Amino acid sequence: MKNLSIRHGKSSGNKSVLLLTVLALGTGFSSLSAQTNAASDQITAQPAADRIVPFRLSEQGVVRPVEWGLDTAWEDEGNIRRGQGFMETVDIVRVSFRPTDPIVDGDLGADQKEHIQTRLGLLGFVSPKPKLAINSDHPKIDDSYKGNAQAWAQMMDLHTRYFQDAGYEVISVAPFNEPDYTYTGQGTREDFHKIAVELRANPRFKNIRICGGNTLNCDEALPWYNYLKEQLDEGNTHQLAGEFNGYAAFYETVRKDGKMAMNDEMHNVMEAMVGLEYGLQTGIWWGSAEYARGEFCKISRGGERLAYTEHRPNWTAASVYRSKDGSKVQAFGGVSERQAKTTTYRFVSKEKDVFYDGYGPQREFYLEMPGGNSYQDDEQRNAERVVNITWGEDIQPVIDGQYVLINRSTQRAVEITQGNTAEGTNVKTGKFDASKAYQRWYVRPVSSRIGGDFSYFCITSPINGMSFDIWNWSLEDGGNIAIYGASNGSNQQWALEYAGDGWFYIRSRHSALYLEEGEEAFNVQQGTKKGSNDERLQWRLIPAPASKIEIKSLATPTGLTTEGQSASVLLRWNKQSDATGYTVLRSETSGGAYEIIARNVKETSFVDHKALAGKSYYYTVKANDNCLNSSPKSQEVTATITDVHALVAHYAFDGDLLDETENLNHGASLKKAMFTDGKINKAVQLNGSTEFLQLPTDIANHQNLTVSTWVKWDGGADWQRVFDFGSGEDQYMFLTYSSNIQSLRFAMKNGAEEQALETALPSPIRIDNWVHLALTIGDAEVRIYVNGELAVSSGDITIRPMDIRPCLNYIGRSQFVADPMFKGSIDDFRVYNYELSAEDIKKVAQGESVGIITPQISDDELFIGPLPADQKLQVTYTPAQSSGRVSLSIYNMQGVPVLSHETAGSGVTTLDVSGLPTGLYLLRLVDNNRSVTRKFAVRH
Secondary structure (H helix, E strand, O other), X not given: OOOOOOOOOOOEOOEOOOOOOEEOOOOOOOEEOOOOEEHHHHOOOOOOOOEEEEEOOOOOOEOOOOEXXXXXXXXXXXXHHHHHHHHOOOOEEEEEEOOOOOOEOOEOOHHXXXXXXXXXXXXXXXXXXXXEEEEEOOOOOOHXXXXXXXXXXXXXXXXXXXXXXXXXXXXXXXXXXXXXXXXXXXXXXXXXXXXXXXXXXXXXXXXXXXXXXXXEEHHHHHHHHHHHHHHOOEEEEEEEEOOHHXXXXXXXXXXXXXXEEEEEXXXXXXXXXXXXXXXXXXXXEOOOOOHHHHHHHHHHOOOEXXXXXXXXXXXXXXXXXXXXXXXXXXXXXXEOOOOOOOEEEEEEEOOOXXXXXXXXXXXXXXXXXXXXXXXXXXXXXXXXXXXXXXXXXXXXXXXXXXXXXXXXOOOOEEEEHHHOOOOOOEEXXXXXXXXOHHHOEEEEEOOOOOOOEOOOEEEEOOOOOEEEEEHHHOOOOOOEEEEEEOOOOHHHOEEEEEEEXXXXXXXXXXXXXXXXXXXXOOEEEEEOOOOOOOHHXXXXXXXXXXXXXXXXXXXXXXXXXXXXXXXOEEEEOOOOOOOOEEEEEEEOOOOOOOEEEEEEEOOOEEEEOOOOOOOOEEEEEEEEOOOOOEOXXXXXXXXXXXXXXXXXXXXXXOOOOOEOOOOOOOOEEOOOOEEEEOOOOEEEEEEOOOOOEEEOOOOOOOOOEEEEEEEEEOOOOOOOEEXXXXXXXXXXXXXXXXXXXXXXXXXXXXXXXXXXXXXXXXXXXXXXXXXXXXXXXXXXXXXXXXXXXXXXEEOOOOOOHHHHOOOEEEEOOOOOOOOXXXXXXXXXXXXXXXXXXXXXXXXXXXXXXXXXXXXXXXXXXXXXXXXXXXXXXXXXXXXXXXXXXXXXXXXXXXXXXXXXXXXXXXXXXXXXXXXXXXEEEEEEEEEOOEEEEEEEEEOO
């Protein structure tokens, strides 16, 4: 978080700057200028994406019944064990029959029995017992089966009996696997049909689904299915070739026919997301289910789908799910294993700020899913990803840097044994020593092109570049961790699962087991989690270098006060010697539930400009230190914004993107903002291709609104936005400097039909001239002004900003990806929370300071005493000019008003404080739109 130094005494024509004051600590009472943090300190401009994935946390999602499973056609113990570990519940497993040996004396051959036993052995790693689907495994096909439906059906019957006799329930059988891949030589559709008829006549298969056609190419799925469907209970396809349309249409058709829908060989979470969206009921993973796949299985099994977006030409998809118990929300991205093109997605929380894998609080998260042109080449890496979406009192820190890893149960640090830098050196724990460089580790996200799931991290020593490595690719409890040359193998990749209070479980991609500190010689190894809170397996990642590590609770912050401002709340609290930063929490009800609205706040004052009019908010603060320790929450205080008519954001653009009002609605740019000569001093310059400005999420959340700015347009394509406030392509309000009929156009949309008004611009000022534009939204009308004069108005626009609650707010950029960005210069951009009159618009266009807050009352204008006060407090106010109406208010340290008084203006006012208990209080003096707050003591 950057610290924003509020500028004092700046004069830029008619541009005034807010002077913030904070209360002095202790018993001093002078007003100190200081740095104040704001919610907008954390704003980052997010690039445009190919698709947006909007979701609302309060909405009921879509629940689709589904079963997820694993596959033994690839006979690999690791696939099964890690799949069981990451999925936790395995509903179904695909096993295989093999047409490799002829049937002799009514029984299978040796090769067939051997593979049945191998698969039964793999099934032993799945608990509880799963249901089975049986499909063809065809390394070769014995001649006795070719064109012989009776023999093929008998061979399937024998395999099914063996698995049933072993105690497993078989629920689905498929005569062929990928028969459209004719190299396998299994047979034709006619052959499949004849085998299905034979199976129908066999009592063993009375309650077992006949499944087909199991095609490799999803475009072949419907032709096979339609030919066979009279004999099928279940439609099945894979996705290794074909078009997105064919994959989606297949499941829609199968479900419309009232049959079960399956993909028994899924290669990417994309196939699961898309399939589930269009009717898939059973999905089985080819290979193994790792972290992203396992998390998707767990959350979609009974959970609610909150959002889904696809890019059909690119063969990619993304979604957001909430777990059945409501405790977890996760976002997923995936691509076709063999056909995808790189696609970017933006996940957008439309109702509230959230954290994405610890990044936040923010509304949106940008995710690039890489693709490529051929299977498993350097470009096409079968990418998939899971992102945890969280909010509340305890949020994981962002992990990407150098750390000391501390075990929770022993508070010992992970180190390389004796600092040895040789490959294969063991990793253990030891007492923390700041001088030991071999106790430091880079923990960084893996590349999105690492291959498959890229939800992991690598843990690497800065002294030799070697990584945590599960020795000999162990899958067992106690498997050793050593350092080895970074190879990006799955045994060097780790998922971080947040356990709370700054602690993580660190989980292997390869084994699905967890890092733990062993009992022997403090060895670091892998193990199984025992219970929901296994402290032996929990680790705190403390930023390095660290001079001292101490796990403790910090002192509770004191002196928290709040002050309602025009469109924000100002918080202040006392500095704490054992804290290096603070976390600000807010609730809409007294006592919680609290949510973090800012963390890593370095100063002792903070502006919450995401508070809305008409609501009471409750605040508390926690202290933090460099070891990720935190304090109990401070005493709760409450506040509401004043919601007076005011300028709520003012961007002078004189070399920065700071808001010069008390609300600190600072903006952000994707790259370093460029500035040029403006209408008034400097202006921001936008290049029409990559540059735009992003404003805070709640800047336009007012019933009425005025937006005014100076614009110099450099020409170019139509539909360039001066500003666009919205939350996607179905909710927005924008002003475009040139529409397709060469006009100035304002439009609003709230899901239904767009409402708009337009006016032709006078041609002499359309290009390369400074033009003042203003848009007002009042109770009755919407108006556009050009150079201070009314250009057009309408009473037909019924939508208001609070109807759409825009959260993606841009200068120079559209909600629509295809629209061009603005090319030109923007100066003196203002947002008011009310409808300015025509007279005020003219004043703004002429450079007058309408609604701009003047500097705060200075020390020279106000004196209070005696201090401490006993019976009386004298307030001496001597301004150069007063409004003639001055209000005085006294608040206790919980923000509750205890005394108020109004006076006619300057002079001495005596306040009776004899009834106030001994303690600290705040005096607030307001003179029109100037104000000051002082702390004082009462002592009887």
